[in-house]
Amino acid sequence: xxxxYKNGAFHEEDWIRVASEEPVPASxxxxxxxxxxxxxxxxxxxxxxxIAVLVSPGDNVEDIVAHLDKLALVAVDFPKFSDGRGFSSxxxxxxxxxxxxxxxxxxFYILDQIPLLRRCxxxxxxxxxxxxxxxxxxxxxPEVTRYLQPVGAVEEAPAGTRPWAxxxxxxxxxxxxx
Amino acid sequence: MYRYDEFDQGxxxxxxxxxxxxxxxxxxxxxxxxxxxxxxLMNGLYLQLHAYMLRVAIPYGTLNSRQMQKLxxxxxxxxxxxxxFTTRQxxxxxxxxxxDTPKILExxxxxxxxxxxxxxxxxRNVTADHFAGAAADEIADPRPYAEILRQWSSLHPxxxxxPRKFKIAITGAPHDRAAVQVHDIGLQLTRNxxxxxxxxxxxxxxxxxxxxxxxxxxxxxxxxxxxAYSEAILRVYNLYGRxxxxxxxxxxxxxxxxxxxxxxxDIEAEFAKIRYGVLRLPDEEVRRIEAYxxxxxxxVLPETDGAxxxxxxxxxxxxxxxxxxxxxHRVPGHVSVTISMKPIGGIPGDATDVQMxxxxxxxKAYGHDEIRISHEQNVILPHVKLADVPAIFDRLVAGGMAExxxxxxxxxxxxxGMDYCxxxxxxxxxxxxxxxxxxxxxDRQAEIGELKIKISGCINxxxxxxxxxxxxxxxxxxGEEFYQITxxxxxxxxxSIGEIIGRGFSSxxxxxxIETLVDTYLGLRSSxxxxxxxxxxxxxxxxxxxxxxxxx
Numbered sequence: 001x002x003x004x005y006k007n008g009a010f011h012e013e014d015w016i017r018v019a020s021e022e023p024v025p026a027s028x029x030x031x032x033x034x035x036x037x038x039x040x041x042x043x044x045x046x047x048x049x050x051i052a053v054l055v056s057p058g059d060n061v062e063d064i065v066a067h068l069d070k071l072a073l074v075a076v077d078f079p080k081f082s083d084g085r086g087f088s089s090x091x092x093x094x095x096x097x098x099x100x101x102x103x104x105x106x107x108f109y110i111l112d113q114i115p116l117l118r119r120c121x122x123x124x125x126x127x128x129x130x131x132x133x134x135x136x137x138x139x140x141x142p143e144v145t146r147y148l149q150p151v152g153a154v155e156e157a158p159a160g161t162r163p164w165a166x167x168x169x170x171x172x173x174x175x176x177x178x
Numbered sequence: 179m180y181r182y183d184e185f186d187q188g189x190x191x192x193x194x195x196x197x198x199x200x201x202x203x204x205x206x207x208x209x210x211x212x213x214x215x216x217x218x219l220m221n222g223l224y225l226q227l228h229a230y231m232l233r234v235a236i237p238y239g240t241l242n243s244r245q246m247q248k249l250x251x252x253x254x255x256x257x258x259x260x261x262x263f264t265t266r267q268x269x270x271x272x273x274x275x276x277x278d279t280p281k282i283l284e285x286x287x288x289x290x291x292x293x294x295x296x297x298x299x300x301x302r303n304v305t306a307d308h309f310a311g312a313a314a315d316e317i318a319d320p321r322p323y324a325e326i327l328r329q330w331s332s333l334h335p336x337x338x339x340x341p342r343k344f345k346i347a348i349t350g351a352p353h354d355r356a357a358v359q360v361h362d363i364g365l366q367l368t369r370n371x372x373x374x375x376x377x378x379x380x381x382x383x384x385x386x387x388x389x390x391x392x393x394x395x396x397x398x399x400x401x402x403x404x405x406a407y408s409e410a411i412l413r414v415y416n417l418y419g420r421x422x423x424x425x426x427x428x429x430x431x432x433x434x435x436x437x438x439x440x441x442x443x444d445i446e447a448e449f450a451k452i453r454y455g456v457l458r459l460p461d462e463e464v465r466r467i468e469a470y471x472x473x474x475x476x477x478v479l480p481e482t483d484g485a486x487x488x489x490x491x492x493x494x495x496x497x498x499x500x501x502x503x504x505x506x507h508r509v510p511g512h513v514s515v516t517i518s519m520k521p522i523g524g525i526p527g528d529a530t531d532v533q534m535x536x537x538x539x540x541x542k543a544y545g546h547d548e549i550r551i552s553h554e555q556n557v558i559l560p561h562v563k564l565a566d567v568p569a570i571f572d573r574l575v576a577g578g579m580a581e582x583x584x585x586x587x588x589x590x591x592x593x594x595g596m597d598y599c600x601x602x603x604x605x606x607x608x609x610x611x612x613x614x615x616x617x618x619x620x621d622r623q624a625e626i627g628e629l630k631i632k633i634s635g636c637i638n639x640x641x642x643x644x645x646x647x648x649x650x651x652x653x654x655x656x657g658e659e660f661y662q663i664t665x666x667x668x669x670x671x672x673x674s675i676g677e678i679i680g681r682g683f684s685s686x687x688x689x690x691x692i693e694t695l696v697d698t699y700l701g702l703r704s705s706x707x708x709x710x711x712x713x714x715x716x717x718x719x720x721x722x723x724x725x726x727x728x729x730x
Contacts, residue, residue, distance in 0.1 A: 057421070082216060082299070084339025088416045091336050096451055110213050112200070119335035131208055142199060144192040146185055148329045149336075150456040159185050163460060164330055164405065 005136055006102075006124035015052060015075070015126075025049055031075055034059040037067070045070055054106070057085040061093045068099050076122065078107035087120045094121030095152040111135045115143035118170075121153030145170070179240050179548065180325050180470045182290045190287045193294060193333070197221050198280040205276075220300055220338065222268075222293030223279055227600050232271045232279055233296040234286060238306035238324040238348075239267030239551040239558075241291075243538035246549055248289045250534035256282050261534065263519060263527040265591060265642060266345070267305050267551045268296055272598055294332055299340045301331035301412070305347045307355045308552035311473055312514045312560040314506040317367050318375055320350035322468040323404060326459070330405050337412045341419035342427035344412070345384075348377075357553060357669035359383045359392045360645060362429045363411060366671075368398065375401045381411060381441075382433030385639035389675045390430040393438050395445060401464060403449070405457040410449035414441065474546035474561055479511020483565040496571055498620050499582030504567070511564050515545075517557040517574060518581040518589065522618035523611050526592045527555030536577045544570050554591055556584065587629045587696070588614040591642055595635030595652060596659075602635035604652025604659035605685075609633055612689045617696070626696055629710045632667070645669035647711045648695060649676045650688065661688040665695070665722060666714045679719060680727050691726060698725040 001012035015031040018024055024032065024040075030049045037044060037053045044051050045067075052073040053064055064071070074093060076086040086105065093099045105117050106126040114125060114132075127133045145168035147156065156166040182190070197217075204214040218224075222233035234249070241249075249269055253261045256278050257271040264270055274282060286292055295302055304324040311319040327346055331337070337344075348365040349356040358364030364380035377399045383392025399407050415429045418436070433441055490497045505514040517537060519527050529537075537557055541549045544566045550558035557579075562570065574580035583589045590613060593599065595606030610633055617623055632646030636653070643649030649664035660682040667676030683691045696710075698721055703713045714722070 060417075081213070082339055083421055084299075084337070085417055085421075087336045087339065088413050092413075110209075112217055113339070116333075116335040116338060135208075142196050144189060144196055144333055146189040146192065147335075148189070148332050149334050151335060152456070160183065161463060161466065162185075162329070163456060163458075163463060165185060 003127045003133055004104075004124055005127055010137070017054065029072070034061075034064060038063055041067055052104075055086070055089050055093075057083050059089070061089050061097070065097050068093075068097065068101070071101060073102040073104055073124075074099065075104045075106045075126070078105060078109040078113075081108050081110045081113060087117065090117065090122050091120040091151070091153060111140065112142050115141060119147070119151050119154055121151075141170075143168070179242060180237075180321075180467070187287075187290070189332070190290070190292050190294075193221075193292065194280065194283045194287050197283060201276065201280055216298055216339070219298035220295055221283075222296035223276075224297060225600070226272070226598050227596075228598070229273050230276055230279070231598070232274045232282060232293060233264070234269050234271070234291060234293050235296045235303045236267050236269060236291075236551050237328050238304055238310070238321050239308050239553070240306075240310075240321060241549050241551070242547045243542045243549065245289045245291055246534050246538040246541070248285060248291065250531040250538070252282055252285060253534065254531040260528050260530045262525075262594065263529065263551050263555045263557070265553050265555060265593075265640065266303055267308070267553055268303055269551070270594075272594075297343075298338075299342050299344075300338050301334065301340075301344045301346065304328050304331070305345070305356055305361075305553060307349045307351060308550040308554075308558045309355060309505050309514050309560060310350055310550075311471055312505075312507050312512075313351050313355075314508050315353055316351045316508065317369060318350050319468070319471050320348040320356075320365070320367055321471050322464065323365070323367075323377075323401075324348050325467055325470070326404065326464070327408065330408070330457075334412075337416055340412075340416055341421045342424060344415070344429070346408075352671065354669075354671040354673075355552075357642075357645065357673070359671075359673040360385055360389075360642075360669050361392065362415075363408065364392045365404075370398050377401075377404065379407070381445075382428075382430040383673075384428050384430045385642055385644050386428065387425050387637050387639070388428075388430065388434075389639065389644040390434065391673050391675065392430075393433055395438075395442050402459045402461070403453060404459060406453050406455065407445075407449050409452060409457055410445050413448050414444045418444070473508075474548070476507075476509040476512055476561060478509060479563065479565070481510050481564075483511070486564055486567055489568045494620065495575075495580070495582065496568065498624060499571055499580060500567065501624070502582045502586060503584040505558075507561070509561075513562055513564055513567065515559040515562050515567065515570060516552070516584040517559065517579050518583055519556050519579070520583055520589050520614065521578055521581050522583075522588060523615045525607050526590050526610050529557070533577050533579060536573065537579070540570055540573055554589065556589070582620070583623055585628050585630070586623045587617045587626050587631060588623055590614060590631045590633060591646070592633040593635050593641035595633075595641075599635060599640075601638055602652070603637070603654040604635050604661065606633045606635040606641055606650075606652055609650060609652070609661065609685070609688060613692055616689050616693060625706075626700065627706065627709055629696070630668075631692070642669065643667070644675045645673065646676060647709075647714070648692065650692075653682065659685045661685070663688075663691060663695070663726075665719065666711065668711055677719065680723060694725050695722055698722055 379396035380392030545559035592610040596602040634641035664676030
């Protein structure tokens with residue numbers, strides 16, 4: 001089972017990643033690459049399995065706009081932490097296309113990226129790196145909580161007269177209520 | 179100048195704490211060097227040949243005497259008594275220890291300074307005309323916009339892991355002193371027919387391995403759209419910029435490979451989606467930020483001053499300084515003074531702690547407490563009374579900063595090269611020093627006139643050799659340094675990339691080669707008014723090639 005961090009808490013959850021050629025299981029949680037999903041959208045939506053799409057760097061999230069209401073979640077993959085395309089993918093999905101479901105970061109992002117990902121609309125994290133798990137369990141959250149960019153993905157408090165300045169509303173109590 | 183409010187101060191303090199924790203995690207082994215690298219780079223910390231190097235941001239090159247004194251203090255306390263002003267209006271300290279860097283950042287935060295995004299694959303320090311707010315030819319002060327961009331780009335959640343670094347420059351005058359056309363985004367302030375302020379926007383300029391002049395994507399971007407349009411450009415770049423090869427990852431390559439029209443359409447499509455959203459700049463907020471940059475009250479004074487003229491007539495060194503190191507000011511009876519960080523035979527851009535303290539003191543006494551760093555690695559006092567220039571000059575002479583060579587052949591831009599940099603393939607500084615010594619005579623420099631020499635110690639082009647009137651690129655072949663020469667580069671409103679003149683020269687030969695080029699120019703110029711660049715553009719390569727190689 002994979003460790004998932006969501007709303008300040010951990011739980012275990014499994015998503016079976018199917019590659020382009022593998023058969024799709026008839027039930028359970030299935031994560032399908034975006035291109036394959038598009039090719040087989042009709043048959044997949046008839047399946048009893050819970051279907052989610054895996055967005056890889058280079059994928060265009062605009063391609064799945066018509067299907068968003070059918071998706072259990074959208075996973076944004078970070079095969080390398082230094083490849084920041086997923087930040088834009090998540091943000092576009094959330095802000096431009098108004099996706100309301102869970103956006104999950106998967107892959108090899110690092111601890112310091114988690115607070116940034118959250119502001120881009122990522123709402124849950126599949127954790128593969130043990131040091132990231134250890135840090136989150138200790139409550140570490142390396143973030144500057146005064147922001148100089150307004151984002152639409154997370155609720156934040158305006159700060160002063162600058163329309164682009166925001167204060168984080170995330171706190172331990174706020175988080176418990178999330 | 180801009181002053182931090184409580185929010186900004188808290189922002190920088192928190193960032194310092196965050197970095198302190200990142201250093202702790204690196205030292206404890208929680209972070210690998212590979213993982214720590216982008217984090218330290220985003221805070222300006224490089225691992226160089228011999229030590230760490232910390233690059234401190236001087237946003238759009240503007241600082242006050244208190245900040246300059248702090249830089250002097252850091253040079254004295256944590257470094258070896260000097261700092262190096264860079265071509266992006268920043269300052270580098272070459273010898274700090276990793277363990278000291280959080281302390282240095284705390285000290286910087288005390289004077290509203292930081293090292294945020296002075297390196298790494300993110301949006302770098304926004305640069306501007308060093309005569310901003312003072313120059314006689316200015317349409318408007320570009321710094322309020324640079325400050326707004328600085329804020330918006332600081333720790334941007336979406337754009338902190340870009341394909342490559344991203345540089346923005348802005349100029350407020352039609353004569354471009356900020357080299358905007360060789361930046362990822364170049365902004366030129368303008369007014370439309372209705373008299374409204376906006377920007378001409380260039381995208382995809384840059385030097386490095388593949389030098390390119392920026393392409394115009396907008397003739398007029400309204401002021402209120404500055405952030406939304408910038409965000410649109412960055413989003414397109416973040417999603418589509420190449421990541422398979424770091425030498426092809428800058429936005430200039432995306433522009434080149436996608437094609438200008440298609441990329442423009444992508445940017446406009448993204449812009450259309452967010453234009454009327456939260457990034458639209460309210461007029462009153464722009465005016466509020468602008469008020470921070472209000473010029474000091476300057477009295478209108480006579481255009482000439484008796485004592486100033488008398489000194490000019492009596493003192494050749496002073497006359498030379500006046501001829502080259504003063505820039506016309508908006509307000510009669512005032513000038514902007516360039517303090518040369520290019521002493522003859524010295525290291526371009528280096529300043530000692532004592533010099534920094536003295537610049538701070540002079541700025542306080544005569545310059546309304548305002549200091550600028552130019553991308554040409556000099557220091558500017560933007561607002562000075564003409565009548566005070568003799569007194570300032572005397573203090574600069576005592577401090578070894580009075581060379582009257584601004585814009586002349588010894589006002590050389592050079593990267594740190596192999597003396598410091600881990601990427602360098604050849605030394606830059608010693609070549610700059612030898613050229614400076616060769617041409618350092620006051621009469622000779624003045625006779626040659628405006629001539630910009632720029633030297634890079636490797637193909638990454640930090641010394642901007644592509645846009646030097648004479649560019650020198652240091653390379654390595656079979657363990658020997660050699661230097662390739664380009665001619666005809668320029669980074670102003672008529673930007674051009676220099677052309678390689680022919681085979682390179684050894685370290686021993688290169689200064690003679692430069693002298694040959696200079697002598698050739700002196701022999702063929704139509705008059706003393708025709709600069710090296712103008713002459714080159716008129717006659718082309720051939721006479722210079724012939725002089726260097728005799729190949730016709």
